[in-house]
Amino acid sequence: MNRTVEVPSWTGRLRAAGLRVTQPRLAVLDVVHQDPHASADQVAARVRAEIGSVSTQAVYDTLNTLTEHDILRRFEPAGSAMRFEIATGDNHHHLVCRGCQRVLDVPCAMGSIPCAVPEDPQGFVVEEAEVTYWGTCADCAASRSDPTGEPSAVEGPATAVSSPVTKSQVGNP
Protein backbone atom coordinates (compact mmCIF):
# COMPACT_ATOMS: atom_id res chain seq x y z
CA MET A 1 0.00 0.00 0.00
CA ASN A 2 1.82 3.14 -1.13
CA ARG A 3 0.80 6.60 -0.14
CA THR A 4 -1.04 7.50 -3.28
CA VAL A 5 -4.07 7.54 -1.03
CA GLU A 6 -5.82 10.45 -2.67
CA VAL A 7 -8.20 11.89 -0.16
CA PRO A 8 -11.70 10.59 -0.65
CA SER A 9 -14.33 13.23 -1.09
CA TRP A 10 -15.01 14.07 2.54
CA THR A 11 -16.91 17.09 1.40
CA GLY A 12 -19.16 14.88 -0.68
CA ARG A 13 -19.81 12.46 2.14
CA LEU A 14 -20.62 15.23 4.57
CA ARG A 15 -22.99 16.91 2.15
CA ALA A 16 -24.61 13.60 1.32
CA ALA A 17 -25.31 13.12 5.02
CA GLY A 18 -26.82 16.57 5.21
CA LEU A 19 -23.96 17.88 7.31
CA ARG A 20 -22.15 21.12 6.91
CA VAL A 21 -18.61 21.09 5.71
CA THR A 22 -16.43 22.59 8.38
CA GLN A 23 -12.72 22.62 8.87
CA PRO A 24 -12.77 20.63 12.10
CA ARG A 25 -14.87 17.95 10.47
CA LEU A 26 -12.59 17.69 7.49
CA ALA A 27 -9.59 17.58 9.77
CA VAL A 28 -11.17 14.89 11.95
CA LEU A 29 -11.98 12.79 8.91
CA ASP A 30 -8.48 13.26 7.61
CA VAL A 31 -6.89 12.29 10.89
CA VAL A 32 -9.05 9.22 11.38
CA HIS A 33 -8.38 8.20 7.82
CA GLN A 34 -4.61 8.47 8.22
CA ASP A 35 -4.56 6.99 11.69
CA PRO A 36 -7.30 4.41 12.10
CA HIS A 37 -8.30 3.19 15.57
CA ALA A 38 -7.39 6.52 17.09
CA SER A 39 -8.89 7.55 20.40
CA ALA A 40 -10.72 10.83 20.83
CA ASP A 41 -7.71 12.28 22.60
CA GLN A 42 -5.36 11.31 19.83
CA VAL A 43 -7.70 12.68 17.23
CA ALA A 44 -7.94 15.94 19.13
CA ALA A 45 -4.18 16.22 19.36
CA ARG A 46 -3.62 15.56 15.69
CA VAL A 47 -6.41 17.83 14.60
CA ARG A 48 -4.85 20.59 16.65
CA ALA A 49 -1.55 19.94 14.96
CA GLU A 50 -3.28 20.26 11.65
CA ILE A 51 -5.56 23.25 11.93
CA GLY A 52 -4.20 25.07 14.93
CA SER A 53 -6.73 24.68 17.70
CA VAL A 54 -9.98 22.90 18.37
CA SER A 55 -11.81 22.40 21.58
CA THR A 56 -12.11 18.92 22.97
CA GLN A 57 -15.86 19.24 22.75
CA ALA A 58 -15.77 20.05 19.10
CA VAL A 59 -13.83 16.86 18.57
CA TYR A 60 -16.20 14.74 20.63
CA ASP A 61 -19.19 16.35 19.01
CA THR A 62 -17.77 15.84 15.56
CA LEU A 63 -16.85 12.24 16.25
CA ASN A 64 -20.32 11.52 17.60
CA THR A 65 -22.08 13.27 14.76
CA LEU A 66 -20.03 11.50 12.13
CA THR A 67 -20.60 8.19 13.89
CA GLU A 68 -24.34 8.76 13.97
CA HIS A 69 -24.32 9.46 10.26
CA ASP A 70 -22.36 6.30 9.49
CA ILE A 71 -19.34 8.15 8.23
CA LEU A 72 -17.28 6.92 11.17
CA ARG A 73 -17.48 3.66 13.03
CA ARG A 74 -16.87 3.58 16.73
CA PHE A 75 -15.71 0.68 18.84
CA GLU A 76 -14.44 0.30 22.34
CA PRO A 77 -12.21 -2.57 23.41
CA ALA A 78 -12.77 -3.36 27.05
CA GLY A 79 -10.44 -1.33 29.22
CA SER A 80 -9.66 1.36 26.71
CA ALA A 81 -11.29 4.49 25.44
CA MET A 82 -13.48 4.82 22.38
CA ARG A 83 -11.71 4.35 19.11
CA PHE A 84 -12.76 5.48 15.67
CA GLU A 85 -12.27 4.45 12.10
CA ILE A 86 -13.74 5.37 8.75
CA ALA A 87 -16.93 3.42 8.17
CA THR A 88 -16.21 1.47 5.03
CA GLY A 89 -19.21 -0.81 5.18
CA ASP A 90 -17.13 -3.94 5.18
CA ASN A 91 -17.81 -5.98 8.25
CA HIS A 92 -14.32 -6.36 9.57
CA HIS A 93 -13.30 -7.21 13.10
CA HIS A 94 -10.51 -6.24 15.43
CA LEU A 95 -7.43 -7.83 16.85
CA VAL A 96 -6.38 -6.16 20.06
CA CYS A 97 -2.93 -6.70 21.53
CA ARG A 98 -2.94 -7.17 25.29
CA GLY A 99 0.62 -5.91 25.42
CA CYS A 100 0.54 -2.62 23.56
CA GLN A 101 -3.17 -2.11 22.93
CA ARG A 102 -2.50 -1.96 19.23
CA VAL A 103 -5.49 -2.71 17.04
CA LEU A 104 -5.37 -4.55 13.73
CA ASP A 105 -8.20 -5.04 11.29
CA VAL A 106 -9.15 -8.47 10.12
CA PRO A 107 -11.69 -9.06 7.40
CA CYS A 108 -14.74 -11.01 8.40
CA ALA A 109 -14.57 -14.56 7.16
CA MET A 110 -18.33 -14.86 6.75
CA GLY A 111 -19.00 -11.71 4.80
CA SER A 112 -22.61 -11.29 5.74
CA ILE A 113 -23.87 -9.05 8.53
CA PRO A 114 -24.34 -10.18 11.20
CA CYS A 115 -21.60 -12.59 10.37
CA ALA A 116 -22.41 -15.16 13.03
CA VAL A 117 -25.82 -15.79 14.48
CA PRO A 118 -26.41 -17.65 17.72
CA GLU A 119 -28.55 -20.74 17.60
CA ASP A 120 -31.26 -19.80 20.05
CA PRO A 121 -31.43 -16.05 20.43
CA GLN A 122 -34.51 -16.37 22.68
CA GLY A 123 -36.53 -13.84 20.78
CA PHE A 124 -33.58 -11.55 20.45
CA VAL A 125 -33.26 -9.77 17.12
CA VAL A 126 -29.56 -9.74 16.32
CA GLU A 127 -28.50 -6.73 14.30
CA GLU A 128 -24.77 -6.97 14.52
CA ALA A 129 -22.08 -9.34 15.65
CA GLU A 130 -18.98 -7.69 16.98
CA VAL A 131 -15.91 -9.85 17.26
CA THR A 132 -12.85 -8.83 19.22
CA TYR A 133 -9.78 -11.02 19.12
CA TRP A 134 -7.53 -10.67 22.12
CA GLY A 135 -3.94 -11.76 21.96
CA THR A 136 -0.37 -10.65 21.49
CA CYS A 137 0.96 -8.85 18.48
CA ALA A 138 4.14 -9.91 16.71
CA ASP A 139 6.24 -7.14 18.25
CA CYS A 140 5.15 -7.82 21.80
CA ALA A 141 5.60 -11.55 21.38
CA ALA A 142 9.11 -10.98 20.07
CA SER A 143 10.14 -8.60 22.82
CA ARG A 144 8.77 -10.99 25.40
CA SER A 145 10.54 -14.14 24.27
CA ASP A 146 13.71 -12.26 23.44
CA PRO A 147 15.27 -10.96 26.66
CA THR A 148 17.66 -8.69 24.75
CA GLY A 149 14.82 -6.63 23.41
CA GLU A 150 13.15 -4.17 25.71
CA PRO A 151 9.84 -5.54 26.92
CA SER A 152 7.46 -2.88 25.67
CA ALA A 153 4.97 -2.36 28.48
CA VAL A 154 4.75 -6.09 28.98
CA GLU A 155 5.75 -7.74 32.19
CA GLY A 156 3.74 -10.85 32.93
CA PRO A 157 2.86 -14.08 31.22
CA ALA A 158 -0.36 -12.40 30.13
CA THR A 159 -2.96 -14.97 30.95
CA ALA A 160 -6.41 -14.57 29.53
CA VAL A 161 -7.45 -12.29 32.34
CA SER A 162 -4.36 -11.16 34.14
CA SER A 163 -4.16 -7.92 32.27
CA PRO A 164 -5.13 -5.14 34.63
CA VAL A 165 -5.56 -2.62 31.89
CA THR A 166 -6.21 0.81 33.24
CA LYS A 167 -8.85 2.97 31.63
CA SER A 168 -6.24 5.55 30.96
CA GLN A 169 -3.65 3.43 29.20
CA VAL A 170 -4.61 4.28 25.69
CA GLY A 171 -1.85 3.06 23.50
CA ASN A 172 0.88 4.96 21.84
CA PRO A 173 2.22 8.46 22.47
Added chain:
Amino acid sequence: MNRTVEVPSWTGRLRAAGLRVTQPRLAVLDVVHQDPHASADQVAARVRAEIGSVSTQAVYDTLNTLTEHDILRRFEPAGSAMRFEIATGDNHHHLVCRGCQRVLDVPCAMGSIPCAVPEDPQGFVVEEAEVTYWGTCADCAASRSDPTGEPSAVEGPATAVSSPVTKSQVGNP
Protein backbone atom coordinates in the same frame (compact mmCIF):
# COMPACT_ATOMS: atom_id res chain seq x y z
CA MET B 1 -36.49 -15.29 49.16
CA ASN B 2 -35.93 -18.80 50.26
CA ARG B 3 -32.37 -19.74 50.70
CA THR B 4 -32.57 -23.14 49.05
CA VAL B 5 -29.83 -21.97 46.72
CA GLU B 6 -27.26 -24.16 48.32
CA VAL B 7 -24.06 -22.28 47.99
CA PRO B 8 -21.54 -23.88 45.69
CA SER B 9 -18.24 -24.34 47.41
CA TRP B 10 -17.04 -20.76 47.20
CA THR B 11 -14.81 -21.45 50.13
CA GLY B 12 -13.21 -24.28 48.23
CA ARG B 13 -12.67 -22.22 45.12
CA LEU B 14 -11.17 -19.38 47.08
CA ARG B 15 -8.84 -21.68 48.97
CA ALA B 16 -7.85 -23.45 45.76
CA ALA B 17 -6.82 -20.12 44.35
CA GLY B 18 -4.79 -19.35 47.44
CA LEU B 19 -7.13 -16.60 48.53
CA ARG B 20 -8.43 -15.95 51.97
CA VAL B 21 -12.05 -16.60 52.69
CA THR B 22 -13.69 -13.38 53.77
CA GLN B 23 -17.27 -12.33 54.16
CA PRO B 24 -17.16 -9.69 51.42
CA ARG B 25 -15.73 -12.21 49.00
CA LEU B 26 -18.32 -14.81 49.77
CA ALA B 27 -21.04 -12.20 49.46
CA VAL B 28 -19.69 -10.95 46.14
CA LEU B 29 -19.57 -14.47 44.78
CA ASP B 30 -23.08 -15.12 45.99
CA VAL B 31 -24.43 -11.94 44.43
CA VAL B 32 -22.74 -12.49 41.09
CA HIS B 33 -23.96 -16.05 41.10
CA GLN B 34 -27.56 -15.04 41.68
CA ASP B 35 -27.46 -12.03 39.42
CA PRO B 36 -25.13 -12.61 36.49
CA HIS B 37 -23.93 -9.70 34.34
CA ALA B 38 -24.13 -7.34 37.28
CA SER B 39 -22.13 -4.14 37.29
CA ALA B 40 -19.77 -3.24 40.11
CA ASP B 41 -22.29 -0.78 41.45
CA GLN B 42 -25.06 -3.32 41.48
CA VAL B 43 -22.83 -5.87 43.14
CA ALA B 44 -21.90 -3.34 45.79
CA ALA B 45 -25.53 -2.50 46.48
CA ARG B 46 -26.58 -6.12 46.80
CA VAL B 47 -23.60 -7.07 48.89
CA ARG B 48 -24.47 -4.25 51.27
CA ALA B 49 -28.02 -5.53 51.47
CA GLU B 50 -26.63 -8.91 52.37
CA ILE B 51 -23.88 -8.30 54.87
CA GLY B 52 -24.57 -4.79 56.09
CA SER B 53 -21.82 -2.63 54.71
CA VAL B 54 -18.85 -2.85 52.43
CA SER B 55 -16.75 -0.13 50.97
CA THR B 56 -16.89 0.41 47.24
CA GLN B 57 -13.19 -0.27 47.05
CA ALA B 58 -13.56 -3.59 48.74
CA VAL B 59 -16.03 -4.53 46.06
CA TYR B 60 -13.81 -3.37 43.24
CA ASP B 61 -10.81 -5.02 44.78
CA THR B 62 -12.67 -8.24 45.31
CA LEU B 63 -14.05 -8.26 41.80
CA ASN B 64 -10.61 -7.63 40.34
CA THR B 65 -8.92 -10.22 42.50
CA LEU B 66 -11.51 -12.86 41.71
CA THR B 67 -11.26 -12.02 38.03
CA GLU B 68 -7.51 -12.35 38.09
CA HIS B 69 -7.84 -15.75 39.67
CA ASP B 70 -10.35 -16.93 37.06
CA ILE B 71 -13.16 -17.27 39.53
CA LEU B 72 -15.04 -14.43 37.90
CA ARG B 73 -15.15 -13.41 34.28
CA ARG B 74 -15.33 -9.76 33.36
CA PHE B 75 -16.67 -8.21 30.21
CA GLU B 76 -17.54 -4.73 29.15
CA PRO B 77 -20.03 -3.99 26.40
CA ALA B 78 -19.14 -0.74 24.68
CA GLY B 79 -20.84 2.16 26.39
CA SER B 80 -21.54 0.45 29.66
CA ALA B 81 -19.64 -0.33 32.81
CA MET B 82 -17.79 -3.53 33.61
CA ARG B 83 -19.99 -6.53 34.15
CA PHE B 84 -19.19 -9.74 35.96
CA GLU B 85 -20.26 -13.35 35.90
CA ILE B 86 -19.05 -16.57 37.43
CA ALA B 87 -16.28 -18.06 35.31
CA THR B 88 -17.66 -21.40 34.27
CA GLY B 89 -15.05 -22.25 31.69
CA ASP B 90 -17.58 -22.64 28.91
CA ASN B 91 -16.83 -20.23 26.13
CA HIS B 92 -20.17 -18.51 25.85
CA HIS B 93 -20.86 -15.15 24.31
CA HIS B 94 -23.18 -12.26 25.01
CA LEU B 95 -26.27 -10.80 23.48
CA VAL B 96 -26.66 -7.15 24.45
CA CYS B 97 -29.95 -5.34 23.98
CA ARG B 98 -29.56 -1.83 22.62
CA GLY B 99 -32.84 -0.90 24.23
CA CYS B 100 -32.51 -1.96 27.82
CA GLN B 101 -28.85 -3.02 28.04
CA ARG B 102 -29.93 -6.45 29.15
CA VAL B 103 -27.38 -9.19 28.60
CA LEU B 104 -28.18 -12.76 27.63
CA ASP B 105 -25.77 -15.65 27.42
CA VAL B 106 -25.48 -17.67 24.27
CA PRO B 107 -23.37 -20.80 24.05
CA CYS B 108 -20.51 -20.72 21.60
CA ALA B 109 -21.34 -22.64 18.47
CA MET B 110 -17.74 -23.66 17.88
CA GLY B 111 -16.85 -24.91 21.31
CA SER B 112 -13.13 -24.45 21.06
CA ILE B 113 -11.25 -21.48 22.39
CA PRO B 114 -10.62 -19.23 20.56
CA CYS B 115 -13.77 -20.14 18.73
CA ALA B 116 -13.02 -18.27 15.56
CA VAL B 117 -9.60 -17.51 14.20
CA PRO B 118 -8.93 -14.87 11.57
CA GLU B 119 -7.31 -16.00 8.36
CA ASP B 120 -4.24 -13.82 8.38
CA PRO B 121 -3.45 -12.68 11.89
CA GLN B 122 -0.22 -11.03 10.68
CA GLY B 123 1.89 -12.61 13.34
CA PHE B 124 -0.71 -11.99 15.98
CA VAL B 125 -1.13 -14.76 18.53
CA VAL B 126 -4.86 -14.98 19.17
CA GLU B 127 -5.67 -16.11 22.69
CA GLU B 128 -9.35 -15.41 22.87
CA ALA B 129 -12.21 -14.43 20.63
CA GLU B 130 -14.86 -12.33 22.25
CA VAL B 131 -18.17 -12.09 20.46
CA THR B 132 -20.81 -9.53 21.32
CA TYR B 133 -24.14 -9.65 19.57
CA TRP B 134 -25.96 -6.35 19.45
CA GLY B 135 -29.66 -6.21 18.87
CA THR B 136 -33.04 -5.88 20.47
CA CYS B 137 -34.44 -8.19 23.08
CA ALA B 138 -37.92 -9.66 22.85
CA ASP B 139 -39.40 -7.27 25.38
CA CYS B 140 -38.00 -4.14 23.77
CA ALA B 141 -39.05 -5.32 20.32
CA ALA B 142 -42.58 -5.94 21.59
CA SER B 143 -42.93 -2.63 23.36
CA ARG B 144 -41.66 -0.84 20.30
CA SER B 145 -44.03 -2.36 17.77
CA ASP B 146 -46.93 -2.34 20.19
CA PRO B 147 -47.84 1.24 21.09
CA THR B 148 -50.13 0.09 23.92
CA GLY B 149 -47.28 -1.34 25.86
CA GLU B 150 -45.04 1.00 27.76
CA PRO B 151 -41.80 1.53 25.88
CA SER B 152 -39.28 0.35 28.40
CA ALA B 153 -36.45 2.83 28.20
CA VAL B 154 -36.67 2.80 24.45
CA GLU B 155 -37.44 5.91 22.47
CA GLY B 156 -35.83 5.85 19.05
CA PRO B 157 -35.72 3.51 16.09
CA ALA B 158 -32.35 2.33 17.38
CA THR B 159 -30.31 2.11 14.23
CA ALA B 160 -27.05 0.24 14.29
CA VAL B 161 -25.17 3.25 15.53
CA SER B 162 -27.69 5.85 16.61
CA SER B 163 -27.61 4.76 20.20
CA PRO B 164 -25.87 7.47 22.19
CA VAL B 165 -25.42 5.31 25.21
CA THR B 166 -24.05 7.28 28.07
CA LYS B 167 -21.35 5.77 30.20
CA SER B 168 -23.56 6.13 33.20
CA GLN B 169 -26.64 4.39 31.88
CA VAL B 170 -25.95 1.04 33.32
CA GLY B 171 -29.11 -0.91 33.06
CA ASN B 172 -31.78 -1.44 35.61
CA PRO B 173 -32.56 0.51 38.76
Added chain:
DNA sequence: ACTCTTCCTGGAATCATTCAAGAAAATGCC
Protein backbone atom coordinates in the same frame (compact mmCIF):
# COMPACT_ATOMS: atom_id res chain seq x y z
C1' DA C 1 -25.34 40.88 1.34
C1' DC C 2 -28.83 39.01 4.99
C1' DT C 3 -30.88 35.86 7.83
C1' DC C 4 -31.17 31.61 10.01
C1' DT C 5 -29.67 27.47 11.20
C1' DT C 6 -25.93 24.95 12.83
C1' DC C 7 -21.69 24.60 14.95
C1' DC C 8 -17.80 25.77 18.03
C1' DT C 9 -15.83 27.61 22.47
C1' DG C 10 -15.03 27.56 27.46
C1' DG C 11 -16.01 26.04 31.74
C1' DA C 12 -17.79 22.82 34.71
C1' DA C 13 -20.08 18.50 36.15
C1' DT C 14 -20.45 13.46 36.31
C1' DC C 15 -19.51 8.85 36.79
C1' DA C 16 -16.65 4.68 36.94
C1' DT C 17 -12.51 3.31 38.40
C1' DT C 18 -8.21 3.48 40.78
C1' DC C 19 -4.49 5.01 44.24
C1' DA C 20 -2.60 5.50 48.99
C1' DA C 21 -2.02 4.63 53.87
C1' DG C 22 -3.62 2.89 58.06
C1' DA C 23 -6.91 -0.42 60.66
C1' DA C 24 -9.01 -4.92 60.91
C1' DA C 25 -9.35 -9.64 60.08
C1' DA C 26 -7.95 -14.43 58.56
C1' DT C 27 -4.46 -17.98 58.51
C1' DG C 28 -0.96 -20.99 60.27
C1' DC C 29 2.19 -22.29 63.76
C1' DC C 30 3.08 -23.37 68.40
Added chain:
DNA sequence: GGCATTTTCTTGAATGATTCCAGGAAGAGT
Protein backbone atom coordinates in the same frame (compact mmCIF):
# COMPACT_ATOMS: atom_id res chain seq x y z
C1' DG D 1 -6.67 -21.96 71.88
C1' DG D 2 -3.42 -17.79 71.68
C1' DC D 3 -0.26 -14.95 68.90
C1' DA D 4 2.48 -13.13 64.99
C1' DT D 5 2.28 -12.46 60.05
C1' DT D 6 0.29 -11.58 55.96
C1' DT D 7 -3.55 -10.32 53.46
C1' DT D 8 -7.59 -7.68 53.07
C1' DC D 9 -10.90 -3.93 54.19
C1' DT D 10 -11.89 1.18 55.22
C1' DT D 11 -11.69 6.07 54.47
C1' DG D 12 -10.71 9.77 51.59
C1' DA D 13 -9.25 11.57 47.54
C1' DA D 14 -7.40 11.62 42.66
C1' DT D 15 -7.79 10.61 37.88
C1' DG D 16 -9.49 10.62 33.32
C1' DA D 17 -12.83 9.97 29.74
C1' DT D 18 -17.00 11.79 28.42
C1' DT D 19 -20.90 14.79 28.50
C1' DC D 20 -23.84 18.97 29.65
C1' DC D 21 -24.86 23.92 29.40
C1' DA D 22 -25.17 28.52 27.53
C1' DG D 23 -23.47 32.02 24.67
C1' DG D 24 -21.06 33.53 20.64
C1' DA D 25 -19.38 32.72 15.76
C1' DA D 26 -19.48 30.92 11.29
C1' DG D 27 -21.60 28.26 7.46
C1' DA D 28 -25.47 27.89 3.74
C1' DG D 29 -29.14 29.21 1.08
C1' DT D 30 -32.06 33.19 -0.62
